[in-house]
Amino acid sequence: MKEVTATGQSVEEAVELALGQLNATRERIEYRVIDEGKKGLFGLFGGRPAIVHVQLKPDPIEEAKLYLLDIMNEMGVEPHIEIKVEGYRADFKITGEKMALLIGKRGQTLNSLQLLTQLIANRYTNHFLNITLDAENYRHRRESSLIQLAERLAEKAVYTKKPVTLEAMPSFERKIIHNTLSKNKKIKTHSEGEEPNRYLVIHPVEKNPSY
Template sequence: MNEVTTTGQSVEDAVNQALLTLGAEKENVEVEIIDEGKKGVFGLFGAKPAVVRVRVKEDPAEQVMAYLRNIMEKMGVTPKLQLSENDRIMKINIIGDNLPMLIGKRGQTLNALQFLAQLAANHRVPHYAKVMLDVGDYREKREASLVQLAERLAAQVIRTKRKVKLEPMPSFERKIIHSALTKNKNVTTYSEGTEPNRYVVVDLAKH
């Protein structure tokens, strides 16, 4: 039970009764006053009880994870989700079976799930700046792969004197490419295109 409607001689009495019924603390509930009631003449005649509806506040992070579980269950996967929160970032790690299908080609499925989780968080938890979704250590491996790709393409651009356009990727992956080549004074990187088809260009630096 996470919601109850109760009555009392006053709003405070009705709320206290609801808290007892729900087994909750006042700071963890939302109170809706339906009727403030009346004391009546001499406290008896014309008296009317106060009526309140009290709901237990849902953990917003758990709401986001429940949303993700629902999507993944429809995909035929029932994984476990591990949550960690730090500096306005919600990190969710997916653990279980059939995980490759949640990653998809070059992480496209995982990125789509992360995008949906971000939308859910923006709606339910406005104070979260970012949601990061991972499967095992996929993100770490993907970052290492992107850094190697960036270095290889930079060498190609320097050798051929021709710029290279990468495939479209989400902003946080483009940032990895940009960061990997920041110290390389022989090349420059920039993004072109519009979301979701924005991509990185590696070009010769102008001296």
């Protein structure tokens, strides 16, 4: 049940009755007054009840999930999705068969799906929702490989005394590398280019010449 028409002695009472039927709070509904009602003479004669039509607002997380399921169905993937919501962040953990197809090369398909799912969710809310998609714990494995890559390329930059340019990657992956190397005093990092082709560069830090 996503919408009801309710009656009461007043508009306020009719809305409250509708909330009970929908098991919702006021923040989750929109309503239209069909009839404001009229009190009868001495509260007995000639009165009529107030009538309201109350509708649940779309839930951004649920809409995002339905959108994601539609796309994966077109891909021939039948997943199980577990969602954890904390504040304005939602983590979608996806399991099932054909997860390699869902992840794509270096996570490119998963990253694209994550961006699209986030766009859909944010159509239905005034607060920005940050959505993360993970399939078969890929994000953890990718983070580990990025940390190893960052450390290896930092050593290369120091050894060759030349900047090392990485391939383009999304901002949350660049952040992993930035954070990994932030305490390394021998190098510095920065990003160049425009999204979605923005990439990270690792520079060796020149030592101050001694006099």
